[in-house]
Amino acid sequence: MERLSRATAGDVPKAPGTGIVHLGLGAFHRAHQAVFTADAIAAGGGDWGIAAVAPRSRSVLDPLLEQDLLYSVLTLDGERVTPRVLGVHSQALHAASEPDAVERLLADPAVRIVTLTVTEKAYRPGSAVLDLLVRGLRARAGAPIALVSCDNLPSNGRRLRELVVAELGPSIVDSTGFPSTMVDRIVPASTEATYATAREVLGLEDRATVGAEPFHAWVLEDDFPGGRPAWDRAGAIITGDVGPWEGLKLRVVLGVHSALAYLGALAGAPTVDRALALPGMRDAVERFIATDIAPTLSPPDGVTVEEFGRGALARFANSALRHRTLQIAMDGSQKLPQRLLGTIADRRAAGSMPRYATLVLAAWMRFVRGVADDGTALPLDDPMAERLRETGDLLALDAVFPPAFADDTELRAQLDAWGRDLDRHGVLGVLEGLR
The missing domain is CATH 3.40.50.720 (NAD(P)-binding Rossmann-like Domain)
Structure with a gap:
């Protein structure tokens, strides 16, 4: 040709x-x-x-x-x-x-x-x-x-x-x-x-x-x-002000993209659309947007966070893209501070525990260990891969997490609880329990 x-x-x-x-x-x-x-x-x-x-x-x-x-x-x-x-x-x-x-x-x-x-x-x-x-x-x-x-x-x-x-x-x-x-x-x-x-x-x-x-x-x-x-x-x-749009992109589009990547990869979903189609996943990410992300953002005039989120989910459902969860999961130590950790920090500063955002963070922590729910090996393509795999306390890595995270005993307890649930039941079992 x-x-x-x-x-x-x-x-x-x-x-x-x-x-x-x-x-x-x-x-x-x-x-x-x-x-x-x-x-x-x-x-x-x-x-x-x-x-x-x-x-x-x-x-x-x-x-x-x-x-x-x-x-x-x-x-x-x-x-x-x-x-x-x-x-x-x-x-x-x-x-x-x-x-x-x-x-x-x-x-x-x-x-x-x-x-x-x-x-x-x-x-x-x-x-x-x-x-x-x-x-x-x-x-x-x-x-x-x-x-x-x-x-x-x-x-x-x-x-x-x-x-x-x-x-x-x-x-x-x-x-x-x-x-x-x-x-x-x-x-x-x-x-x-x-x-x-x-x-x-x-x-x-x-x-x-x-x-x-x-x-x-x-x-x-x-x-x-x-x-x-x-x-x-x-x-x-x-x-004159990109900030409101930037917040929507980083926390809604990319934050949810990372959620689907880590939860989906653990559950064996190779692409984003298949991760979104897992039983209970759409409900979980919609709640992630509405209860954890939306309170932290001031969107542009005429835009609501929930409406913007529904548009993002419609895009993620496009099966023709074949967007691999493992591609999105790359470089998590560099991406999560912008996509997820700000949401958690803002909710904790307001006195709330972001349930779904901490589930996503716990999924990343389990992803770092390199094993999917069915025992399949997962690659860790990250500039901090060696440190991530060797450390026994990820929250103590100040190159990734704000110092307040390491000292937050309630946050640690929530992440430990999600970690135990993911170990015992896998992603599909956890999603079922959320329904």
């Missing part, structure tokens, strides 16, 4: 000049920021082509280069698959082998935005991504630019600003914006089944294809000193 390329794809708009550098050439970027940017260019024009930078792996970079920087996004909605071929990337580079070229690109005054999808682990002083970004900024000589974190971190713009200012000094903010953002679209990792679907619907081989749900959202703080694409005309929300 022929390969996707400019010669075989038909009339795909060419990328304009480079105005954006994106660090992190993963599936989410290709199905989210790239789609919004392609639509913004179509609506408002401008030299906003994206130079994509793969920090380490060439697994996506090489196929993309072989395909003239074209790839397809497959929108998966039940049995219906809607393909779209995008050509919004103007360049693609490999940071590990081309650091000087990436640095020159970041220093180019024509580049006015850098977006990042590099996961929580990269937001540490001295990380390779941060060092590369700092070198490029140092060479810009004051040319205006916005650094746009699209990772699932609270106040991600402020977090990035603190890291950059620590390296370059406070004067960097005179020419640099650090807008906080909320991004949302379920984009599972591509598999051979994804590539087979692309062959079927495109009639071409596409080794850079991604599948994604129909829903997609992007909320951005308005802080772009060098300008920006017409993302608002592509459906993004430009606002």
Whole structure:
């Protein structure tokens, strides 16, 4: 079968000049920021082509280069698959082998935005991504630019600003914006089944294809000193306060996603939709949203937490996504502080014991032990895996948990009770007891 390329794809708009550098050439970027940017260019024009930078792996970079920087996004909605071929990337580079070229690109005054999808682990002083970004900024000589974190971190713009200012000094903010953002679209990792679907619907081989749900959202703080694409005309929300949207995403969408991942993996459910379909699971997560999460949030005007949660569950039920529970369960030590622990801390500060949130935390603690309810081994893909497996008191790990957790005897008792129930009855038995 022929390969996707400019010669075989038909009339795909060419990328304009480079105005954006994106660090992190993963599936989410290709199905989210790239789609919004392609639509913004179509609506408002401008030299906003994206130079994509793969920090380490060439697994996506090489196929993309072989395909003239074209790839397809497959929108998966039940049995219906809607393909779209995008050509919004103007360049693609490999940071590990081309650091000087990436640095020159970041220093180019024509580049006015850098977006990042590099996961929580990269937001540490001295990380390779941060060092590369700092070198490029140092060479810009004051040319205006916005650094746009699209990772699932609270106040991600402020977090990035603190890291950059620590390296370059406070004067960097005179020419640099650090807008906080909320991004949302379920984009599972591509598999051979994804590539087979692309062959079927495109009639071409596409080794850079991604599948994604129909829903997609992007909320951005308005802080772009060098300008920006017409993302608002592509459906993004430009606002002065991302916080209410960020809280919904982190605690409702991602918190429930993690709940389904850990409870589902223990129960033997390979994908999120099958985890949600387990007897008693939907009732449990609806109560998790209503009784534990909702009291901790102040949603945007016109939105209720419960309504937002029902929408999230409808998305999770999309069986076409085949979103693996083990993929979502990765890096729990890095994700749970944003997704779950804040909910628990806020409820404890209010004098309440969050029943369902502590069940999720207990499920993660059992997941760390590496054995499912049926005795199947579970992998622990986490930067703290060795410490997690070796420690006898997870709550004492201050790199994961707030200090107050270790001293909270009532919280410890609740987690111990859930742990005993999960050991004795498994997830299905625990869910049955909740009904």
